[in-house]
Amino acid sequence: MRDQDGLYFATSGIRGKSNLEISPELALRVGRAVANWLIDDKNSSHNVYVGFDNRRNSISIANVIIAALTSSGINVTTFSDPIPTPLLIFSILNSKSDAGIMVTGSHLPKDDNGIILFDETGNYFKGILEEPPSSIVPWSELGVVNYNQEMIKNYKNHIANYIQSKKLSPLSWSVVVDTAHGPMGLYFLDVITQLYSNFKSINYEMDDTFPGRLSEPTPKNLIDTNRFLQINNLDLGIATDMDGDRVIFITDKGEILTGDYIGAVLAINFWKKHPSQTIVVPINTSAIINIIADEMGGKIEYCKVGPPSIVNKMREINSLFGFEETGKYFFGKDHVYPDSLISVIELTSFLFEKNKKLSSIVSEMPKLYSLKTKINCDRKNSKNVMNDIKNSISNYFNDKFELITMDGLRINFSDNSWLLIRPSGTEDYIRVFSEHNNKDKNEKLNQLGQKIVTDHISS
Numbered sequence: 006m007r008d009q010d011g012l013y014f015a016t017s018g019i020r021g022k023s024n025l026e027i028s029p030e031l032a033l034r035v036g037r038a039v040a041n042w043l044i045d046d047k048n049s050s051h052n053v054y055v056g057f058d059n060r061r062n063s064i065s066i067a068n069v070i071i072a073a074l075t076s077s078g079i080n081v082t083t084f085s086d087p088i089p090t091p092l093l094i095f096s097i098l099n100s101k102s103d104a105g106i107m108v109t110g111s112h113l114p115k116d117d118n119g120i121i122l123f124d125e126t127g128n129y130f131k132g133i134l135e136e137p138p139s140s141i142v143p144w145s146e147l148g149v150v151n152y153n154q155e156m157i158k159n160y161k162n163h164i165a166n167y168i169q170s171k172k173l174s175p176l177s178w179s180v181v182v183d184t185a186h187g188p189m190g191l192y193f194l195d196v197i198t199q200l201y202s203n204f205k206s207i208n209y210e211m212d213d214t215f216p217g218r219l220s221e222p223t224p225k226n227l228i229d230t231n232r233f234l235q236i237n238n239l240d241l242g243i244a245t246d247m248d249g250d251r252v253i254f255i256t257d258k259g260e261i262l263t264g265d266y267i268g269a270v271l272a273i274n275f276w277k278k279h280p281s282q283t284i285v286v287p288i289n290t291s292a293i294i295n296i297i298a299d300e301m302g303g304k305i306e307y308c309k310v311g312p313p314s315i316v317n318k319m320r321e322i323n324s325l326f327g328f329e330e331t332g333k334y335f336f337g338k339d340h341v342y343p344d345s346l347i348s349v350i351e352l353t354s355f356l357f358e359k360n361k362k363l364s365s366i367v368s369e370m371p372k373l374y375s376l377k378t379k380i381n382c383d384r385k386n387s388k389n390v391m392n393d394i395k396n397s398i399s400n401y402f403n404d405k406f407e408l409i410t411m412d413g414l415r416i417n418f419s420d421n422s423w424l425l426i427r428p429s430g431t432e433d434y435i436r437v438f439s440e441h442n443n444k445d446k447n448e449k450l451n452q453l454g455q456k457i458v459t460d461h462i463s464s
Contacts, residue, residue, distance in 0.1 A: 014131055014132060014133075015430060016310075016312065016430070017121065019031070019035070019120045022117055023116055023118040032067075032069035034073075036071070036072065037137060038135065039074065039104060040077030041134070042134050042135075043104065044078070044079075051103050051148075052100070053082070053103060054083070054102050054104075054105040054106070055071055055074075055105070056083065056088045056090070056105070056109075057107070058090075058248050059186075059188055059211040060118050060247075064087075075147055076141060076147065076148075078142040078146045080151070081148060082150075082156075083151070085154065087211065089187065089249030089345075090250045091249055091250055091345070094342045095160050097123055098126075100156070104125060106122055107120070107123070107248070111246055112247070112331075115213065122134075127341070128316045131311075164192070164350075165199075167347065167350055173200065173350075175199060177202045178201050178203070178239075178241060179201070180204045180205070180239055181204070181205045181233055182243045183208050183209075183222075184206070184208060184244075185219075185245060186208050186212040186217060186247060187211065187248055190209040190211070193245075196350070200353045201241075222246055222251060227253065227261055231261060234255055238257075239257065242254065242261075246332075249346070250333055251345065256364035262367065265294065266367060266370070268330075268334065270367070271334065271351060272297050272326070273301065273355075274358070276297075276302075276303040277301075280301075282304070282326070283303075283304040283324050284327060285308055285315055285322070285326070285335075287329050287412075288308070288425065289310055289425055290328075290330060291375060292417075309412040310329075312329070312335075312342075314412075315328075315335055316335065319335060325338070332348075334348045371442060373421075374440065374447040375438070376439050378437045379429070380437065380462065381434060382428065383433050387428035390428075390458070390462055391413070391426070394457055394458070398416065405418075406418050413425055414426045420441075423438075423439070423440055424437070437451055437458060439451035
């Protein structure tokens with residue numbers, strides 16, 4: 006959170022316990038540091054969009070950030086009510102804004118919160134911002150605060166136009182939508198009736214105590230959602246995190262699909278329409294996308310883990326699609342940011358064209374087993390450990406393999422199984438990812454990965 010030279014923003018911003026780490030004191034420092042960054046780097050007038058979700062201390066943190074910005078001479082545009090994160094990014098991209106700040110716990114536990122900084126392109130800011138020794142300006146130079154409720158209307162119109170561009174008729178399906186007690190529920194109501202003839206909503210009401218389920222749409226947190234789907238014989242389940250950038254889908258068979266599998270489903274449709282295009286995925290992505298690419302003659306390009314890297318790589322190579330396993334999908338030049346509404350529209354469009362249930366499409370894809378484990382390792386030592394592993398990795402395998410040294414070490418094998426060893430960016434762990442089409446062999450592969458790490462930590 007704090008670097009010796011300033012405030013450090015990771016790929017997911019600054020996270021911590023509500024009112025302890027994500028505190029008014031921190032909010033003041035964030036606002037002043039962002040103001041200092043803009044004043045140093047820009048020559049025009051400055052405006053920052055500030056949004057907040059419905060977690061208990063989000064509005065108070067947002068208000069302190071706004072006070073810090075305006076007292077430093079920065080104009081602020083904000084909203085009177087909690088909003089989903091995609092709406093904030095849309096606002097940045099559709100206004101003359103220099104940056105955006107979102108106060109949201111996103112997928113974190115209910116007693117956590119976070120502050121995410123976006124640049125003027127809508128991408129996540131990662132880096133260190135220096136705090137100024139003083140940022141107080143004269144009365145005549147104080148920033149002003151504007152409440153732009155019109156942008157909410159613009160966002161809703163944008164989503165409605167996007168649906169119309171797909172030329173969809175509502176599918177005669179029954180679906181359940183679970184928005185994790187966050188602000189995205191209000192926006193899904195306007196959209197889902199245009200996509201499906203019948204729908205039921207659960208965990209729709211905004212509630213920072215999360216009585217229905219926790220925010221992150223994981224299989225563990227979606228047990229009740231899945232049970233609701235199956236009891237009511239529904240055709241599809243849609244589950245977001247509370248700030249609405251992630252979305253996970255459940256088939257009519259009760260299969261909770263990761264973002265990797267939905268990304269592969271969408272890739273089938275994408276490569277049919279754009280056969281020469283490259284899809285961007287982070288280095289920890291399932292081999293299912295490699296299998297689909299081989300079948301369709303598609304191309305993929307790896308990037309480092311995290312949305313900033315996905316966005317930067319997509320822009321660098323002019324890619325029109327990217328995704329990550331958490332359920333974040335990035336579409337085209339106008340939606341190079343994760344928005345669960347856009348993702349639902351894209352998947353629905355594909356299901357409409359195929360006239361098939363999602364379970365039917367997934368059944369045609371190979372079943373892969375994945376496993377994630379972690380080994381304790383001091384972050385100060387992880388770089389040396391990783392270098393040692395890189396130099397000796399060939400000693401552990403008899404078969405030929407491809408080694409990718411990006412954001413860790415990924416070992417790809419000829420049967421599409423793979424092993425990834427990478428240090429955590431925020432915790433004292435080295436993580437081990439493995440995937441294989443055989444469950445037992447995958448467990449053995451992961452155990453080997455753990456052994457490789459422990460061998461070099463203890464050496």
